[in-house]
Amino acid sequence: MSTHELKPGVTTDVGPDYVRAIAPYQAGKPIEELAREFKLDPATIVKLASNENPLGLPASAQRAMEAAITTLGRYPDSNGFELKAALSAHYRVPAEWITLGNGSNDLLELASLALLSPGSSSVYAQHAFAVYKLATQARGARHIMVSAHDYGHDLNAMFDAIADDTSVVFIANPNNPTGTFLPAAEVGAFLARVHDRHGDRVTVLLDEAYNEYLDPELRVDSARWVEQYSNLIVSRTFSKAYGLAGLRVGFAIAQPRLTDLLNRVRQPFNVNSLAQAAAIAALNDAAFLEQSYDLNKRGKQILTEGFARLGLEFVPSYGNFVLVRVGDAARINLELLKRGVIVRPVVGDGLPEWLRISIGLPEENARFLQELTEILGAP
Numbered sequence: 001m002s003t004h005e006l007k008p009g010v011t012t013d014v015g016p017d018y019v020r021a022i023a024p025y026q027a028g029k030p031i032e033e034l035a036r037e038f039k040l041d042p043a044t045i046v047k048l049a050s051n052e053n054p055l056g057l058p059a060s061a062q063r064a065m066e067a068a069i070t071t072l073g074r075y076p077d078s079n080g081f082e083l084k085a086a087l088s089a090h091y092r093v094p095a096e097w098i099t100l101g102n103g104s105n106d107l108l109e110l111a112s113l114a115l116l117s118p119g120s121s122s123v124y125a126q127h128a129f130a131v132y133k134l135a136t137q138a139r140g141a142r143h144i145m146v147s148a149h150d151y152g153h154d155l156n157a158m159f160d161a162i163a164d165d166t167s168v169v170f171i172a173n174p175n176n177p178t179g180t181f182l183p184a185a186e187v188g189a190f191l192a193r194v195h196d197r198h199g200d201r202v203t204v205l206l207d208e209a210y211n212e213y214l215d216p217e218l219r220v221d222s223a224r225w226v227e228q229y230s231n232l233i234v235s236r237t238f239s240k241a242y243g244l245a246g247l248r249v250g251f252a253i254a255q256p257r258l259t260d261l262l263n264r265v266r267q268p269f270n271v272n273s274l275a276q277a278a279a280i281a282a283l284n285d286a287a288f289l290e291q292s293y294d295l296n297k298r299g300k301q302i303l304t305e306g307f308a309r310l311g312l313e314f315v316p317s318y319g320n321f322v323l324v325r326v327g328d329a330a331r332i333n334l335e336l337l338k339r340g341v342i343v344r345p346v347v348g349d350g351l352p353e354w355l356r357i358s359i360g361l362p363e364e365n366a367r368f369l370q371e372l373t374e375i376l377g378a379p
């Protein structure tokens with residue numbers, strides 16, 4: 001996906017209408033950029049804006065990359081043999097069912113490239129991950145946005161919204177930026193209904209970027225759904241709980257009819273050598289994953305207790321971030337920036353009164369709550 005940013009107000013007169021209609025993805029502000037803008041010391045800035053793992057890179061992954069660095073004169077393994085073998089063992093699916101991506105965003109792009117075109121459509125939920133709309137628009141396909149229910153996906157309405165020209169349904173579970181979650185029984189029933197009614201004509205892309213943050217009793221072995229449904233693609237990422245956001249590595253699991261298709265539009269060297277090495281190490285680092293989960297769970301508690309104390313509405317979150325209603329989000333965001341705290345405005349997601357706060361280290365969460373409390377106390 002292109003994240004090429006045009007300055008607001010700049011118009012362009014080249015390219016297809018459907019590309020010019022795209023509102024570029026707004027990424028979380030980098031620390032260095034804020035430091036320059038507001039003349040702040042980067043060391044004092046807290047960034048809780050991009051759902052990154054506050055523990056940073058796992059040491060195991062760093063060691064794996066140090067060992068792999070001597071191979072960088074050569075192209076990466078185009079087939080990602082070792083990483084696919086590790087994923088295949090971990091998820092108990094054939095390696096031939098796995099597609100690697102340059103982040104899981106790459107897989108969303110590959111799926112839209114392979115399945116959408118002018119004359120077809122995708123279905124996704126209001127307030128769902130912004131990339132579903134972007135990837136659809138870039139193909140010149142129609143996008144059908146289905147109203148959210150309590151900030152989450154309304155699967156019945158999404159089922160009803162599937163049109164004759166629909167080729168993809170995107171589901172984020174948990175969803176970003178709202179943090180909502182659909183229980184396994186609901187997703188399972190939806191998959192069965194879609195496959196019964198539409199067979200292989202409609203592909204469901206189940207995006208599980210935050211799966212590892214779910215409490216164990218809520219997790220589902222979605223690879224088993226892939227065995228059952230030939231129209232399902234499940235995507236996962238190493239960017240969140242595994243702590244490898246900067247490396248860009250994710251993967252999809254699907255039966256060969258879909259995996260083959262994704263592979264046709266994939267750039268041959270889309271996942272670099274360091275990313276492949278680091279992902280194998282991270283996948284085997286159960287201790288790091290557990291630490292990430294525990295830290296997130298405690299941080300979520302601290303943030304939501306803080307919001308309750310301040311009388312702020314929030315959406316119960318199943319991810320590593322919390323969506324909170326602050327009212328004049330643009331003003332609160334600016335005040336936070338001036339104080340060196342970066343969070344994520346979600347006005348572009350249709351949530352102008354809300355901010356999305358990524359869960360950080362204990363001291364980062366405390367600093368954010370302290371600044372927010374001061375800002376709200378002094379309107």
Ligand SMILES: *Cc1c(COP(=O)(O)O)cnc(C)c1O
Pocket residue numbers: 051102103104105106129172174175176207209236237238239240245248249250
């Ligand atoms: C973060 C996120 C992704 C993954 O992004 P990558 O870094 O490209 O793997 C995918 N889907 C959702 C819903 C996300 O929030």
